Amino acid sequence: MSLEVKFAGPLCSLQDSGRIGFLRYGVTESGPMDRQAFRILAEMLETEEEFNAIEVSLAGMVIQAEQTLTLGFCGGEFALSIDGEALPPWGVFTLPAGKILTIRAGESGSWGYLSCLGGFATDAWLDSTSSHLPSGLCGGYLQAGDVLVPGATSLREDLNCALPIPDFSRFTGSARIVPGPQDHLFPDGAKQALFQGGFTVTREFDRMGMRLSGASLAPEDALSIPSEAIIRGSLQVPGHGDPIVLLADHQTTGGYPKIATMITCDQDTTAQARAGDVVRFTAVSAEEGTQATRERAQQVANWIAEIPSHRGSLADKLNRVNLISGIVGPDGTPHH
Secondary structure (H helix, E strand, O other): OOEEEEEEOOOOEEEEOOOOOOHHHOOOOOOOOOHHHHHHHHHHOOOOOOOEEEEEOOOOEEEEEOOOEEEEEEEEEEEEEEOOEEEOOOEEEEEOOOOEEEEEEEEEEEEEEEEEOOOEEOOOEOOEOOOEOOOOEOOOOOOOOOEEEEOOOOOOHHHOEEOOOOHHHOOOOEEEEEEOOOHHHOOHHHHHHHHHOOEEEEEEEOOOEEEEEOOOOOOOOOOOOOOEEOOOOEEEOOOOOOOEEEOOOOOOEEOOOEEEEEOHHHHHHHOOOOOOOEEEEEEOOHHHHHHHHHHHHHHHHHHHHOHHHHOOOHHHHHHOOOOOOOEEOOOOOEEO
8 A cells, every 4th residue: 555646846745743853963853844733633633653744835746545545634725636626625535546636735824734544654763754854864855756655554434524724723924922042132123123013924935944024133243153052933133134933944053143932833823824924023921932832732632622523424413413402392391
């Protein structure tokens, strides 16, 4: 049983939730650009361990199954079809043997996630099957002719469902940031400009980072600071003054000052922005950022708990719902 890639756009790769590397080895964590969507997909397919998925970029991909498979997709609002027949953008579905699944950019979002029961069988490196694209570790980009072997061979048509796209998964145009760690190296005007206007996502946007265009945030004589470890979500500002949001495959160290750090949950939704979208920043404390991320995690958990209610036929769904709260007899007396 296998899936053959007929076409894969740039940046399509395998990703999992494990940490591919460690800074001391010169390799960053990597993994999904939208970790929130990845977690949801694993729950859609009821897979908890050793799960990976294909991360699909805006250029899309086309695949064909050797045998009938159960697949799931979520992330951005992409356009999916099997032999031309449209599918919901989020859901679990059956791909019959020999049929062609096509995934293309849809209404919104930059990254989508496709997987099957148990993920795909592939070799791990540093306890992860994520592709680290800058180095090519764990396979790098998917290309036409590549063959992926599912980790589990059973069909689960009982998992099939169309799912609504939750509002919390969409890019809203705003992102919360914690000032620092080197905001003291920027003039007051730059620190004020960071919150006074919007910044446009440029075409210089990939798994390493997202360059934004707007008011110049050029630092004051700070381009020679010692190189130091970098974390995901940092807003690094080189000499040209345009902030760069560092993402999944960011470099391990750097000497450019960081004016702020985007909170964890907003990194996922901001990664779903597209070139031309505008981002507006709001300052929060580290404590507020932690609380917001915990609240988002609870939102995700609550949404995941509702997935079973979308599965099954109409009859199955009606059987799960209490449609009658009481019956009134001829004399007007209620009966339960």
